Amino acid sequence: TQLLEQSPQFLSIQEGENLTVYCNSSSVFSSLQWYRQEPGEGPVLLVTVVTGGEVKKLKRLTFQFGDARKDSSLHITAAQPGDTGLYLCAGPTILSSGSARQLTFGSGTQLTVLP
């Protein structure tokens, strides 16, 4: 099983600060996705990265896929209270022999941005 480890597990910062959260694995992934989950809601896709070294920007969020496609990072500039949520990375994984690949999720980073 290809495990995705996310760090930090919890992060609490003041509005306006910058932050980076990480998603690491010992395995190579063909792609990685980042989702954000808010309380009482299901996860919502933010971005998919597919090429080693790829950088994608979504307003104040910058996503990077590692050159070796084993890790990814999410950088938020000038965080706002609306960025508060659980950030999950996910990658396709073969769960068992002969089974289709499925999205496996990391344990997430719970981000709280204080006003």
Next chain:
Amino acid sequence: DSGVTQTPKHLITATGQRVTLRCSPRSGDLSVYWYQQSLDQGLQFLIQYYNGEERAKGNILERFSAQQFPDLHSELNLSSLELGDSALYFCASTFSGSDTGELFFGEGSRLTVL
């Protein structure tokens, strides 16, 4: 609004009981996924159906079963419930079932087993 509908939103029951969770996928989506989210285990894949057929199984207990009906809605049946089954159960859908496609999640069903 993702377009995925899950019922019920909240469910409280006792150990040993059986419950059924229901999911209606987005219009046109053929694939349905079930995930379990708990504080200590995170978001765990349970099972996937594509156009009525089981496509993949994850860490789904034998006490749990699912099916997808001809109208593409899906049900997750949980039986002989234990305290540890208390969790959020999410349904997600996609059109193709590709492992690189975006999953559209419902708002979840929160199950509490007392």
